[in-house]
Amino acid sequence: MKRYLPLLALTLSARALLAQPLSIVPVVSGFDRPVEIVQDPLRPNVQFVLNQSGAVRVVQDGVLLPTPLITLPVLIGNERGLLGMAFAPDHATSGHIYFHFTTTGVFMQLARYTRLGDALTVDPVTRLNIFRTLRPFSNHNAGCIRFGPDGYLYLPTGDGGSSGDPGNRAQTPTQILGKMLRLDPTGDDFPTDPERNYRIPPSNPFRPVNNPPVPALEEIWAFGLRNPWKFAFDDPTKLGTGAMVLADVGQNTREEVDYEPAGSGARNYGWRRFEGTFVHNAGTALAYGPHTPPIHEYPRTLGQSVTGGGVYRGLQLGPEYFGRYFFADYIAGRAWSLGLSLDPVTGEATVMDVRDHTADFGGVGFANVSSFGVDGAGEMFLIDYAGTVNRIVRQETTWLTDARAVQGPYLGGQVRSLLLSDGKTFDVQALRLASTSPLRAGVDFDARTNRASRTLVGVSVTGKVSQALVVPVTLECRNWNTGLFESVATGNWGAALGTLSATGLDGTKFVDAGGNVQCRVSMAYNGILLASSLRLSVEAASVSVD
Ligand SMILES: [Ca+2]
Ligand SMILES: [Ca+2]
Numbered sequence: 001m002k003r004y005l006p007l008l009a010l011t012l013s014a015r016a017l018l019a020q021p022l023s024i025v026p027v028v029s030g031f032d033r034p035v036e037i038v039q040d041p042l043r044p045n046v047q048f049v050l051n052q053s054g055a056v057r058v059v060q061d062g063v064l065l066p067t068p069l070i071t072l073p074v075l076i077g078n079e080r081g082l083l084g085m086a087f088a089p090d091h092a093t094s095g096h097i098y099f100h101f102t103t104t105g106v107f108m109q110l111a112r113y114t115r116l117g118d119a120l121t122v123d124p125v126t127r128l129n130i131f132r133t134l135r136p137f138s139n140h141n142a143g144c145i146r147f148g149p150d151g152y153l154y155l156p157t158g159d160g161g162s163s164g165d166p167g168n169r170a171q172t173p174t175q176i177l178g179k180m181l182r183l184d185p186t187g188d189d190f191p192t193d194p195e196r197n198y199r200i201p202p203s204n205p206f207r208p209v210n211n212p213p214v215p216a217l218e219e220i221w222a223f224g225l226r227n228p229w230k231f232a233f234d235d236p237t238k239l240g241t242g243a244m245v246l247a248d249v250g251q252n253t254r255e256e257v258d259y260e261p262a263g264s265g266a267r268n269y270g271w272r273r274f275e276g277t278f279v280h281n282a283g284t285a286l287a288y289g290p291h292t293p294p295i296h297e298y299p300r301t302l303g304q305s306v307t308g309g310g311v312y313r314g315l316q317l318g319p320e321y322f323g324r325y326f327f328a329d330y331i332a333g334r335a336w337s338l339g340l341s342l343d344p345v346t347g348e349a350t351v352m353d354v355r356d357h358t359a360d361f362g363g364v365g366f367a368n369v370s371s372f373g374v375d376g377a378g379e380m381f382l383i384d385y386a387g388t389v390n391r392i393v394r395q396e397t398t399w400l401t402d403a404r405a406v407q408g409p410y411l412g413g414q415v416r417s418l419l420l421s422d423g424k425t426f427d428v429q430a431l432r433l434a435s436t437s438p439l440r441a442g443v444d445f446d447a448r449t450n451r452a453s454r455t456l457v458g459v460s461v462t463g464k465v466s467q468a469l470v471v472p473v474t475l476e477c478r479n480w481n482t483g484l485f486e487s488v489a490t491g492n493w494g495a496a497l498g499t500l501s502a503t504g505l506d507g508t509k510f511v512d513a514g515g516n517v518q519c520r521v522s523m524a525y526n527g528i529l530l531a532s533s534l535r536l537s538v539e540a541a542s543v544s545v546d
Contacts, residue, residue: 036143245311
């Protein structure tokens with residue numbers, strides 16, 4: 001009589017349902033007030049780290065090189081200095097790199113430099129000034145700059161500084177401060193002005209032709225920001241949605257995270273009337289409504305200066321972290337990630353759960369987190385302003401399984417990664433073909449029992465779908481008598497981890513003479529409303545034998 005050993009399968013399932021702890025490991029040190037890390041688009045093994053004092057340091061294969069890419073002539077101090085860097089989308093051919101920094105004057109300057117090929121130095125004479133804003137106070141210079149999926153450059157200006165936005169700039173349509181700007185730096189709408197060398201994208205929401213909610217400067221993309229030190233786009237090239245997630249540093253009540261579906265211009269994030277959802281200045285009217293509230297905020301008891309990160313689209317942290325947004329508090333030394341539940345119609349996000357990683361990263365005060373960043377594979381860095389770049393990693397665990405992915409893809413899918421560092425996580429992505437075709441993704445796995453026994457008692461697979469969808473999933477095993485795969489379990493998986501288990505299987509059918517089992521898990525989905533892609537992650541696969 002076959003004996004069923006449910007304990008192994010139950011153990012695996014229970015393990016999979018627990019949040020996998022993360023940790024940080026230092027990668028490279030020796031920076032002077034580092035505020036940003038940017039992946040070299042031409043060299044996968046190179047990242048650039050911005051010292052606030054002006055040098056752009058080069059990290060190659062995790063080693064800090066002695067010669068900077070370039071040292072910019074910045075005015076350093078407090079919140080001033082070198083703050084942002086972005087490669088042009090066409091950098092491979094144009095060589096263009098953009099920097100955002102404080103200059104004497106006092107301006108926040110956006111300037112372009114040109115690199116030759118994939119050189120690790122840039123000639124300062126290639127500088128072209130693109131845009132600048134006069135700064136009434138030394139603080140709230142915002143910081144990072146990013147190209148959006150639309151190819152345009154996004155530049156947050158900060159509210160001008162001091163405290164409480166004394167000039168009410170963030171709600172003033174004729175003020176460039178307190179806004180998110182969107183520029184096209186590939187052209188020049190101002191041929192007689194040597195300091196303004198950009199085009200205003202035709203689709204910018206405050207161009208009169210686009211019927212704006214209020215007449216305003218045409219460079220403006222969004223209103224009502226205080227000091228959005230860090231923002232990021234959810235990278236569509238890594239199955240992200242293209243949304244913008246930004247973290248706006250609060251005044252004295254709330255730190256906030258704002259979410260903007262791709263292409264949603266003309267939002268008003270509320271400052272200085274609102275600080276998060278709190279009414280900070282009741283006497284200030286919004287320039288226009290409605291107020292777009294944050295998707296997440298936290299009070300001063302938890303932190304005093306939010307540092308935005310990004311939506312994780314890498315592999316190494318495991319599927320449960322895919323699509324989660326990481327952020328930190330600079331002053332308190334805390335870090336979190338939150339899950340994003342996306343409305344398939346509107347693209348709006350609500351926060352599913354917030355995980356506090358502070359203890360796993362070293363406890364409260366573990367770092368003054370000045371920035372996050374991602375490498376070319378989407379893996380995440382965390383920068384300590386004291387001078388160290390860390391990686392966020394998954395704490396290693398031992399899965400009690402010896403399954404391995406052996407084959408893919410199915411129609412419309414491809415195996416993204418067969419074997420990861422822990423050896424037990426498969427990751428499969430699928431792209432939709434024609435709109436009428438079901439989206440299919442799957443992976444075959446070869447579950448070796450390492451014993452010459454044909455007594456199979458159970459197979460289980462744990463996984464999730466990295467979209468806000470529920471998708472039918474099938475687990476099949478090969479019948480060695482017929483050579484055909486047979487369905488042994490079916491279910492539905494969504495963003496939460498789900499498990500398919502088959503127990504009491506006939507070993508004379510499903511186990512070969514060498515004790516091996518071949519199974520596959522696959523899904524099919526029709527009618528994707530929002531996403532053009534779907535990603536199935538198989539967290540663990542196991543087989544139990546007597
Ligand atoms: Ca010009
Ligand atoms: Ca706000």
